[in-house]
Amino acid sequence: xxxxxxxxxxxxxxxxxxxxxxxxxxxxxxxxxxxxxxxxxxxxxxxxxxxxxxxxxxxxxxxxxxxxxxxxxxxxxxxxxxxxxxxxxxxxxxxxxxxxxxxxxxxxxxxxxxxxxxxxxxxxxxxxxxxxxxxxxxxxxxxxxxxxxxxxxxxxxxxxxxxxxxxxxxxxxxxxxxxxxxxxxxxxxxxxxxxxxxxxxxxxxxxxxxxxxxxxxxx
Amino acid sequence: xxxxxxxxxxxxxxxxxxxxxxxxxxxxxxxxxxxxxxxxxxxxxxxxxxxxxxxxxxxxxxxxxxxxxxxxxxxxxxxxxxxxxxxxxxxxxxxxxxxxxxxxxxxxxxxxxxxxxxxxxxxxxxxxxxxxxxxxxxxxxxxxxxxxxxxxxxxxxxxxxxxxxxxxxxxxxxxxxxxxxxxxxxxxxxxxxxxxxxxxxxxxxxxxxxxxxxxxxxxxxxxxxxxxxxxxxxxxxx
Numbered sequence: 001x002x003x004x005x006x007x008x009x010x011x012x013x014x015x016x017x018x019x020x021x022x023x024x025x026x027x028x029x030x031x032x033x034x035x036x037x038x039x040x041x042x043x044x045x046x047x048x049x050x051x052x053x054x055x056x057x058x059x060x061x062x063x064x065x066x067x068x069x070x071x072x073x074x075x076x077x078x079x080x081x082x083x084x085x086x087x088x089x090x091x092x093x094x095x096x097x098x099x100x101x102x103x104x105x106x107x108x109x110x111x112x113x114x115x116x117x118x119x120x121x122x123x124x125x126x127x128x129x130x131x132x133x134x135x136x137x138x139x140x141x142x143x144x145x146x147x148x149x150x151x152x153x154x155x156x157x158x159x160x161x162x163x164x165x166x167x168x169x170x171x172x173x174x175x176x177x178x179x180x181x182x183x184x185x186x187x188x189x190x191x192x193x194x195x196x197x198x199x200x201x202x203x204x205x206x207x208x209x210x211x212x213x214x215x216x217x218x219x
Numbered sequence: 220x221x222x223x224x225x226x227x228x229x230x231x232x233x234x235x236x237x238x239x240x241x242x243x244x245x246x247x248x249x250x251x252x253x254x255x256x257x258x259x260x261x262x263x264x265x266x267x268x269x270x271x272x273x274x275x276x277x278x279x280x281x282x283x284x285x286x287x288x289x290x291x292x293x294x295x296x297x298x299x300x301x302x303x304x305x306x307x308x309x310x311x312x313x314x315x316x317x318x319x320x321x322x323x324x325x326x327x328x329x330x331x332x333x334x335x336x337x338x339x340x341x342x343x344x345x346x347x348x349x350x351x352x353x354x355x356x357x358x359x360x361x362x363x364x365x366x367x368x369x370x371x372x373x374x375x376x377x378x379x380x381x382x383x384x385x386x387x388x389x390x391x392x393x394x395x396x397x398x399x400x401x402x403x404x405x406x407x408x409x410x411x412x413x414x415x416x417x418x419x420x421x422x423x424x425x426x427x428x429x430x431x432x433x434x435x436x437x438x439x440x441x442x443x444x445x446x447x448x449x450x451x452x453x454x455x456x457x
Contacts, residue, residue: 152361155355167345169341
């Protein structure tokens, strides 16, 4: 009971900070829009496969930037304060849930901007939306943990992407493979095996975050 | 030191030397099956494949020592973990180099966009990132803690990268994408006689290198501490 309560308060705190620093969220949206526009003016023609891959790469860069700040923005003094009032489990859980909601909003907005500017070759758009939701779940889990790691290092802004990109490769490959199904017509065969693989990768991340964060966060 | 004690401490190093000699001599001299495309390059099996066995094992040992550090907080465990990881990375680099040479002579190009090659490269990037992360931390205690956590996370993501990703698409490697596995046609009993000793030999050699690296690091650290202490004593005297 206590655990859920503290998680809820921590999420509320993060939402409040986000609301007070609206420029950060607006900045991410602007970043997304400019990258999409850059793709639009650099490519003369975009075939559906490239459309798909580029979408995931854009989302990858955007989410690394969006999630990176979740631990980096907290100063030393604030950590000391959290240390005295909450358990590490509730802190990491709160951060993950908060980042998950942030990523969901970002992915939906990203998909809207992306299909508005670059067109939409999808045949099964709802299926693709499902893959995007599952993908944002994986991204937020992995990047939250990586952000916690990077926040401890010197020069965190550089460390964050070099830690995140190799780690996300299996997830990204699976997502591209899963979303490719949305491009082709005919009866949609559910790739249950790949979904299962993705979920098991996520659960490995989740278990490791829960086990290792207590060692990571205290100074 | 008595002979008995010496034997107990050194037998595996002697074994490593003997196995490496055996691998090098027999690897070059023993008869191998004559196969199209592969021809004599099949001898690379004794040098390329054990590198990946060795790498996975070295990284596993490193991960185990990282867990030990987090449980007991002994600085030596962290140094040993980092040394194992370093040797694992060295094995990985050797593995990718021998693999590229093999690919050049059998598939025609050094880099063939083969999923196993790509996965191995991503795995290496991951562990290079581990060393960047480790070296970016100055405080010794914090470095040990953060890099132990990172090492455990990286091992459990390295395994899916190297074992699951290549199975998502076809590969030119044996045993993938409809190619027969090595067991099916050419790892005959002659080759097994050299291959298994080679795997054990390379692993022992890696462990030996690790002990040397970790000992030098531990001595270095103690030397620095004693230097610091003596300079502090000097300060207090002055």
